[in-house]
Amino acid sequence: MKRLGILLSGRGSNFEAIADNVAAGSIDAQIAVVIANRAEARGLDVARQRGLNAVAIPSKGLDREVYDRMLVEELRRNDVDLVCLAGFMRLLSASFIREFPNRILNVHPSLLPAFPGLDAQHQALAHGVKIAGCTVHFVDEELDAGPILIQAAVPVLNDDTVEALSARILREEHRIYSEAIRLVLAGAYCVGGRRVTFC
Ligand code: GAR
Numbered sequence: 001m002k003r004l005g006i007l008l009s010g011r012g013s014n015f016e017a018i019a020d021n022v023a024a025g026s027i028d029a030q031i032a033v034v035i036a037n038r039a040e041a042r043g044l045d046v047a048r049q050r051g052l053n054a055v056a057i058p059s060k061g062l063d064r065e066v067y068d069r070m071l072v073e074e075l076r077r078n079d080v081d082l083v084c085l086a087g088f089m090r091l092l093s094a095s096f097i098r099e100f101p102n103r104i105l106n107v108h109p110s111l112l113p114a115f116p117g118l119d120a121q122h123q124a125l126a127h128g129v130k131i132a133g134c135t136v137h138f139v140d141e142e143l144d145a146g147p148i149l150i151q152a153a154v155p156v157l158n159d160d161t162v163e164a165l166s167a168r169i170l171r172e173e174h175r176i177y178s179e180a181i182r183l184v185l186a187g188a189y190c191v192g193g194r195r196v197t198f199c
Pocket of ligand 1: 008009010011012013014015043086087088089107108109117118119120144170173
């Protein structure tokens with residue numbers, strides 16, 4: 001059975017949605033390790049409550065290459081096949097990414113390539129877009145830029161706040177992240193340049 005490694009920094013709701021699907025058998029994999037770069041991340045507590053292997057590797061003050069090597073070691077120790085970034089708010093080094101070619105996924109709360117980086121929902125509101133959404137993509141060496149697996153759109157409403165829009169987007173994140181993991185685990189895709197097609 002394939003082994004997932006989840007990296008998170010905070011609340012961990014995307015991780016919970018993945019864990020629910022794993023527990024229900026609709027993702028045919030097991031969660032081998034949940035790693036947070038902040039010891040106080042809520043997602044770590046959730047992982048422990050679920051009886052999962054939860055590890056804090058604090059990143060504060062550490063050089064990126066040094067930190068990323070610690071991450072790779074923990075993921076290798078747990079024999080991870082697919083790395084899922086779930087609200088992991090750190091850039092990964094090129095050497096980390098080379099360790100898991102086309103084996104790192106991320107979810108981002110915008111229709112990329114619009115609004116990469118922090119506070120994507122705020123950026124969308126500030127720009128005045130009428131359609132917002134989320135993206136699950138392979139991670140490459142650029143920020144929020146790798147080949148796109150799945151996107152979902154939601155409307156921006158007249159009286160939207162960042163909180164209301166974020167909640168609408170988050171429901172879609174929870175849905176498409178698990179869908180993307182299923183597709184990748186099944187190997188039912190081809191990557192040609194930037195384009196991912198399903199077969
Ligand atoms: C999610 O909205 C995710 O898309 C975003 O952080 C949130 C984490 O929520 N990630 C990024 O902005 C990455 N660039 P969660 O901890 O409840 O899953």
